[in-house]
Amino acid sequence: MTPLSYTLVITGAPWSSQAPQSALAFARELLVAGHRIDRVFLYGEGVLLASALATPPSDEVNWPKQWAGFLADNAIPATVCIASALRRGIIDDTEQARYELPGNNLLEPFGIAGLGEWVEGNVKSDRVIYFHGSN
Amino acid sequence: MTPLSYTLVITGAPWSSQAPQSALAFARELLVAGHRIDRVFLYGEGVLLASALATPPSDEVNWPKQWAGFLADNAIPATVCIASALRRGIIDDTEQARYELPGNNLLEPFGIAGLGEWVEGNVKSDRVIYFHGSN
Amino acid sequence: MSTLIIVDQPPYGTWAGREALDMVFSLAAFDQPAALLFTGAGVNWLRKQQAPDAIGQKSVEKNLSAAPMFGVEEILADTASCERFGLGPEQLVSGVTLAENLQDVMNAHSNVAFAG
Amino acid sequence: MSTLIIVDQPPYGTWAGREALDMVFSLAAFDQPAALLFTGAGVNWLRKQQAPDAIGQKSVEKNLSAAPMFGVEEILADTASCERFGLGPEQLVSGVTLAENLQDVMNAHSNVAFAG
Amino acid sequence: MTSTQPANPTLHILNKPPGHPRFETCLQAIQDCDQLVLTENAVLALADRSVTLPAACKAMKADVDARALNEQTRTGTIDYAELVRLTAKHSRIISW
């Protein structure tokens, strides 16, 4: 099998959709199969996966932390769409300073950037796979 | 007309649903008509309306700020369901300390409490009106 | 005054069903009469032997079977929806009552609400 | 390589339609061939003279009419969906092409995506 | 579980678009004595030729204007002041 490169786009939020869970199971198998993940891109409600403040009960999976660990362990770039993130209150220190906001909550290693990075995935990756909410 | 007391429950998120907008238009007319709003209760995805970090483009309405202004101006109690809020990363300073989180983002005058306050609305208010997402 | 909470969204793909359960348990905890109605794709919450470990979630089967103990008055399921999804009595978790007519169920409660 | 972005959610009640427009304009801004297809309740984005001021939102009519200028190749609408919602040629914003067959439209593009 | 009291007149507030499962369930649940108000995406029912609406049906004017459906005459429109009056008049209200 020829290894391929993938961009994964997540548009469904944790605790509202199953998208982050399904995407993580898929991403893990991609690496097992020897494929490469160029980038994970969070769009729309999917940006909530990058919240550093999400605190589910201790007997439930913390999807943002699971994802952050997977991304860091495998050095996979992950981008949160800036327009979606600002509207929905996902903020890094740069945006906090720019808009004089009382805090920030972007979970590392997620970074904030524009849809240009999604366009780049469309151009450069062999496959772009979307994980949407289901309602 | 006899003035009545209302509890409003918002379960749809701003920038994913129209619920916060419709609820605010309704709430304003309730007061114009002489009714009382006992409490506004945010549940499920509706808790995102209490984000202090939401930053829409400057030519769009900031629904959390609009709601916060309306609540403060009219001294209306507003509660964010604690279970929904913790999962979705809406955190006040008390929860920040309890869970040793890197920050907090609850917008004043919203407060965090349990479903008990929703139950109280069911018992004490003459009407409980829900504003859901539409997908 | 009694409250009917309706679940019409299927399990695991969204959170509305779980949040509906939390609502009904809260009412019961404060001694308020409460019942649950599952309808449409929501009846799939009531299928026996769900095993959501592989998708990183917890089953609600235990919560549902504990519902009477916590004071939830009734767990109802829409008959036509159960038939559509092939849910016969042997597939259903215990303690579920079939309901033929949505209008009758709703008229028996003073409040009716969805979780989302 | 060309990308078709599909909008099947109606206007104003959710954000998916707006986020689909942002996607198609971004592709065009980076000189990537892109087209929009409106289908199902999504065709209601294409009705002339929307006035969402009273609900605190902005109309996308101007954005849509500027689409060709920004390099968006086509704005397509599913014929059957337009008929269902009573959208004749005189109700539609300008620049929309009617499409009879979803499979043909999809086969003409190498990528097909929804915003959410 | 039997319906004792005769149908309690209910105000149904529906915001789902036609074609949504809950839109269909709501229309089935409406009784002759009930009032339906279409809000948000549900006002698209005014234009949808596949939908039959009950007689006692109103649509929110702000939502109708937003979607440019003001020439659709299948139902009358109401403003938020009238919606408030309807919620005060009905002790039973269901938001779908």
Add this chain to the structure above:
Amino acid sequence: MTSTQPANPTLHILNKPPGHPRFETCLQAIQDCDQLVLTENAVLALADRSVTLPAACKAMKADVDARALNEQTRTGTIDYAELVRLTAKHSRIISW
């Protein structure tokens, strides 16, 4: 806007429950040479007697197990490793 190339075999990944408008649109869009994979809420189609599924259809095992649908035999199940193989095999993939 005419379809020039003969149908490009497409992998359709569907996560909406039966009854959702996009579930119906997806089934209409599937061509004979296409592969359908049911994920998340869409696996309920295995139990839904009102749904007719295409021949080339698989369901995600984790989602089928979660919903206790393992005795439904209308389609075979696959794991994530097989889903990865299907995405590598198809250059055209649509997530509904």
